Amino acid sequence: MERLKNIDDLRSLRLDLSKETFKPDKNRIRICCGTACTATGSKKVVKAFDDEISRRNLDIEIVRTGCQGLCQKGPVMKLEPYGYFYQKVRQENVDVIVSTTYAAGFPVRSLLYRDTFLEKPVEFMEDVPFYKKQMRVALKNNGRIDPTNIHHYIAVGGYGAAEKVFSSMSPEQVIDEVKKSNLRGRGGAGFPTGVKWAHTRRAPGTIKMVIANGDEGDPGAFMDRSIMEGDPHGLLEGMLICAYAVDAHYGFIYVRHEYPLAVKNLRIAISQAEQIGLLGRNILGTGFDFTIHIREGAGAFVCGEATALVASLEGKRGFPHARPPRVSEPGGGPWGYPANLNNVETFACVPPIIEKGADWFLSIGTPSSPGTKVFALTGKVKNTGLVEVPMGITLGEIVYDIGGGIMGNKKFKAIQTGGPSGGCIPSKYLNLPVDFDSLLKVGSMMGSGGMVVLDEDNCMVDVAKFFLSFTQAESCGKCPTCRIGTYQMLQILEKITSGKGEKGDIEKLEKIGKLVKAGSLCGLGQSAPNPVLTTIKYFRDEYEEHIHEKYCRARVCSGLGVFIIEHSECILCGLCKQACAFNAVKETRRGFFIDRDYCTKCKACYSICPVNAVKITKEMYARLEEELKIPYEKMEVIERRRKMTLKDILESRPYEIVTVHKNSAISDAVRKMTEKSVSGLFVVDDNNKLVSLFTERDIVRCVFDNTSFNETIEKTCMRDITTFDPSTEISSAIAIALRKKIRHLPVVEGDRIIGMITFRDLVSYLLPEICFMAETMY
Amino acid sequence: MKVEELEVNKEIGEVGTILNDQEMKRGILIHALHHMQEHNGYLPGDELKKLSQKLYIPLSEIYSVASFYKMFHFKPRGKKVVKVCLGTACYVRGSKKLLTALESEFHVKSGETTEDLAITLETVGCVGCCGLAPVATINDEVTGEIVGDKRTVRLVNEIRRPD
Numbered sequence: 001m002e003r004l005k006n007i008d009d010l011r012s013l014r015l016d017l018s019k020e021t022f023k024p025d026k027n028r029i030r031i032c033c034g035t036a037c038t039a040t041g042s043k044k045v046v047k048a049f050d051d052e053i054s055r056r057n058l059d060i061e062i063v064r065t066g067c068q069g070l071c072q073k074g075p076v077m078k079l080e081p082y083g084y085f086y087q088k089v090r091q092e093n094v095d096v097i098v099s100t101t102y103a104a105g106f107p108v109r110s111l112l113y114r115d116t117f118l119e120k121p122v123e124f125m126e127d128v129p130f131y132k133k134q135m136r137v138a139l140k141n142n143g144r145i146d147p148t149n150i151h152h153y154i155a156v157g158g159y160g161a162a163e164k165v166f167s168s169m170s171p172e173q174v175i176d177e178v179k180k181s182n183l184r185g186r187g188g189a190g191f192p193t194g195v196k197w198a199h200t201r202r203a204p205g206t207i208k209m210v211i212a213n214g215d216e217g218d219p220g221a222f223m224d225r226s227i228m229e230g231d232p233h234g235l236l237e238g239m240l241i242c243a244y245a246v247d248a249h250y251g252f253i254y255v256r257h258e259y260p261l262a263v264k265n266l267r268i269a270i271s272q273a274e275q276i277g278l279l280g281r282n283i284l285g286t287g288f289d290f291t292i293h294i295r296e297g298a299g300a301f302v303c304g305e306a307t308a309l310v311a312s313l314e315g316k317r318g319f320p321h322a323r324p325p326r327v328s329e330p331g332g333g334p335w336g337y338p339a340n341l342n343n344v345e346t347f348a349c350v351p352p353i354i355e356k357g358a359d360w361f362l363s364i365g366t367p368s369s370p371g372t373k374v375f376a377l378t379g380k381v382k383n384t385g386l387v388e389v390p391m392g393i394t395l396g397e398i399v400y401d402i403g404g405g406i407m408g409n410k411k412f413k414a415i416q417t418g419g420p421s422g423g424c425i426p427s428k429y430l431n432l433p434v435d436f437d438s439l440l441k442v443g444s445m446m447g448s449g450g451m452v453v454l455d456e457d458n459c460m461v462d463v464a465k466f467f468l469s470f471t472q473a474e475s476c477g478k479c480p481t482c483r484i485g486t487y488q489m490l491q492i493l494e495k496i497t498s499g500k501g502e503k504g505d506i507e508k509l510e511k512i513g514k515l516v517k518a519g520s521l522c523g524l525g526q527s528a529p530n531p532v533l534t535t536i537k538y539f540r541d542e543y544e545e546h547i548h549e550k551y552c553r554a555r556v557c558s559g560l561g562v563f564i565i566e567h568s569e570c571i572l573c574g575l576c577k578q579a580c581a582f583n584a585v586k587e588t589r590r591g592f593f594i595d596r597d598y599c600t601k602c603k604a605c606y607s608i609c610p611v612n613a614v615k616i617t618k619e620m621y622a623r624l625e626e627e628l629k630i631p632y633e634k635m636e637v638i639e640r641r642r643k644m645t646l647k648d649i650l651e652s653r654p655y656e657i658v659t660v661h662k663n664s665a666i667s668d669a670v671r672k673m674t675e676k677s678v679s680g681l682f683v684v685d686d687n688n689k690l691v692s693l694f695t696e697r698d699i700v701r702c703v704f705d706n707t708s709f710n711e712t713i714e715k716t717c718m719r720d721i722t723t724f725d726p727s728t729e730i731s732s733a734i735a736i737a738l739r740k741k742i743r744h745l746p747v748v749e750g751d752r753i754i755g756m757i758t759f760r761d762l763v764s765y766l767l768p769e770i771c772f773m774a775e776t777m778y
Numbered sequence: 779m780k781v782e783e784l785e786v787n788k789e790i791g792e793v794g795t796i797l798n799d800q801e802m803k804r805g806i807l808i809h810a811l812h813h814m815q816e817h818n819g820y821l822p823g824d825e826l827k828k829l830s831q832k833l834y835i836p837l838s839e840i841y842s843v844a845s846f847y848k849m850f851h852f853k854p855r856g857k858k859v860v861k862v863c864l865g866t867a868c869y870v871r872g873s874k875k876l877l878t879a880l881e882s883e884f885h886v887k888s889g890e891t892t893e894d895l896a897i898t899l900e901t902v903g904c905v906g907c908c909g910l911a912p913v914a915t916i917n918d919e920v921t922g923e924i925v926g927d928k929r930t931v932r933l934v935n936e937i938r939r940p941d
Contacts, residue, residue: 035906035907035920036907036909036910036920036922038920039907039910039913039919039920039921040910040922070909071907071908071909071910072909072910074909074910207796216904216906217903217904218904219864219865219866219868219869219903219904220865220866220867220904220908221904221906221908222904222906222907222908226906250792250796252793257812257849258902258903258904258905259906260918291792291793293792293793295808295809296808296809296812297847297849298808298811298812298847298848298849298850299847299849299903300846300847300848301903312808313805314801314804314805315804315806315807315843316804316843317842317843317846318846335796335797335801337796376908378867378908378909378911379866379870379871379911380870380871384867384908385909386909416866419866450866450908452866452870454870458870463870466869467866470903474903
């Protein structure tokens with residue numbers, strides 16, 4: 001690459017490049033090669049395309065772009081000149097794409113985006129609901145250019161702002177323009193960028209620095225990663241303009257080590273910019289020097305805080321220090337030199353502002369927060385990914401219009417913004433316009449832009465615990481309130497979620513939370529209690545439910561609720577019994593039940609049940625044995641004794657009611673007994689009412705009396721019978737039967753015949769009980 | 779890169795011109811630790827001693843810095859480092875379950891290495907692939923949408939597969 005000697009060189013290079021690159025009528029495929037799409041196989045797709053193109057000798061240009069946003073449907077691609085947008089492309093589809101789209105000009109229908117299976121496919125990217133409401137400023141080049149090719153960036157107008165700055169603007173004018181645009185820091189706090197720049201410029205001393213904060217530690221946020229991966233030159237240009245404005249000659253980009261692709265692409269971009277003369281000594285012949293170095297973090301969330309980042313940059317432990325001195329003041333920056341530290345996204349917003357003017361920027365968004373903001377929309381929404389929207393859009397629009405609503409049509413519960421420093425916003429604020437101030441008003445914050453959508457299956461106490469455990473682990477340990485306070489809060493939350501919550505815990509959490517906020521030095525500690533405090537504010541009932549009723553409505557927290565097996569839904573597969581490590585699932589004749597004395601509420605049965613017959617319910621009634629102070633070991637005996645009625649015997653086996661009419665002949669009755677192989681029959685009258693019994697005993701008597709078998713039963717065998725109610729206890733039934741010397745026990749409920757119990761039934765039913773008693777004795 | 783090959787002036791870059799010797803050496807410390815870890819897989823004690831002599835920083839301070847950052851390890855790590863993302867998006871989509879499944883599959887706790895030094899299981903705050911949640915990485919290669927038993931088994935096979 002030839003070094004550009006002056007501004008005119010850059011102009012003519014751009015003119016040349018714009019003629020050859022990205023000609024509108026050329027065949028071109030822009031494939032997303034961001035981290036997410038690479039994970040779903042975009043590298044393989046690119047290779048397949050390359051093979052196919054060289055095999056068929058086609059004229060198709062492949063552009064490996066940065067993140068295009070719709071990560072969940074990756075790998076995604078845009079086909080030009082047609083404009084078709086394909087999602088979830090696999091390498092097997094490549095040859096269909098080439099033959100259908102490039103040979104015939106038709107879209108491949110199976111690869112087009114569909115909202116749901118029942119809706120029509122969408123052909124063009126602009127019509128996909130996910131992209132419809134978006135407006136791209138910071139991400140304008142993401143998905144358009146190859147981040148590893150500086151010529152692409154220049155061809156689409158890149159370094160135009162730097163050119164404008166160097167050719168026609170004084171540093172003061174640049175700062176004024178940024179000030180006028182009211183660009184607020186995208187890292188979270190929303191401090192006006194222009195004011196910060198002016199601060200740094202005013203700082204005494206000749207050596208100054210520019211630092212880009214790419215230590216995006218927020219779990220659930222990845223906008224900085226996408227910018228560094230997909231448009232590294234945009235960041236470099238923003239930093240270059242800043243360096244010019246504040247008169248700095250040294251730049252650093254502090255990147256998380258977890259983003260290897262971002263580091264790689266930034267390295268390539270820096271070396272290209274240095275080769276072409278847009279970085280380094282004597283930039284574009286203006287005499288201005290500016291170098292940029294990459295510093296990799298090493299996995300410490302607190303290093304996203306400005307002063308901690310500076311310490312880390314110097315090679316020390318990432319401890320924040322008290323301000324003042326601020327980073328922009330002497331003594332505050334790295335090695336004591338004043339430095340201007342901004343978020344990556346903030347820098348990416350600068351070139352468009354300079355190029356198009358502050359008024360253009362002010363026309364987007366809300367008066368207090370102009371411009372756009374990139375959000376990482378994740379969690380339980382249908383379309384997850386990176387979205388850039390004008391400020392002032394409502395939360396509902398983001399969740400439902402762009403995100404496509406909640407997965408599985410569940411109920412929206414809350415949206416978590418701002419990562420571990422932010423808070424949870426409940427559904428009543430879905431109409432809230434999103435900007436820095438409105439989010440602060442409802443107790444949350446913009447943060448770096450993570451938006452995690454929670455549905456009814458998420459437990460708010462558990463979510464608060466998750467964030468707190470994150471900040472607790474990431475607390476650097478310098479301030480006692482943060483180090484000890486977050487730990488204590490976490491302990492209380494652990495207690496609540498494991499079912500040991502006590503009255504007063506919520507108040508204690510609030511108290512400690514306020515203390516941690518007040519007594520911590522840096523942003524981490526000051527905002528660490530936010531997730532807990534906002535969830536208490538908006539979802540206090542859930543906390544109370546955990547503490548007082550020992551119940552988690554989302555069924556997330558283990559150790560809460562009562563586990564039961566719903567017999568009407570149970571398919572008797574026995575998986576729950578196998579899964580239980582504590583033998584709490586007991587098998588009975590009728591099915592399975594969970595013994596609450598053994599149950600540890602580990603949820604093993606709940607998660608393994610294939611038909612969701614294991615239910616977690618609220619404790620609906622007081623436990624009798626606790627009320628009556630019956631020892632636990634006696635309970636099983638009592639339980640078993642409860643199951644000792646005649647009805648239980650009848651239900652324990654299949655049975656048939658065999659009746660005979662009182663006017664039938666004895667021979668008929670005998671035939672029926674043989675056919676059904678029973679030892680006794682119910683004798684009924686015309687109304688099917690039980691009048692007597694006919695048993696084997698009667699046959700013996702008839703033979704002895706020499707009665708003719710043609711006689712009717714009514715004439716020969718009628719007698720008074722003893723009937724039993726189904727609720728009769730077995731022991732009293734046996735006593736009555738012994739006294740009356742009967743072997744057949746007719747069970748009747750009112751006039752209705754329920755069944756017949758013989759002595760054999762009694763013995764077979766009682767056998768396990770005898771075994772049980774024998775076992776417990778020894 | 780070995781400690782002996784470390785060139786302080788080159789690593790620190792242009793900014794070295796305004797720094798004194800000790801500041802420069804200090805400035806590349808984290809960078810040097812990264813290199814050492816990349817080369818050895820972890821930070822061996824005697825290498826750290828060499829680094830201390832080379833950079834003229836007390837060994838205790840090197841340990842102080844290295845132990846502050848979660849990414850540095852003082853024990854040998856497995857050939858395959860499996861990181862389960864416990865970022866918010868992954869967490870709400872059930873990455874905890876995945877972690878427990880892997881823990882019981884390989885009989886290690888998170889943060890531990892199997893005895894044969896084949897696999898190290900770790901958690902990570904966020905890998906920035908929230909769109910594909912829940913995700914896990916095997917030696918920095920991301921696998922996404924690991925929902926359900928089938929996907930988990932596939933991941934386990936992927937981890938087990940010899941290279």
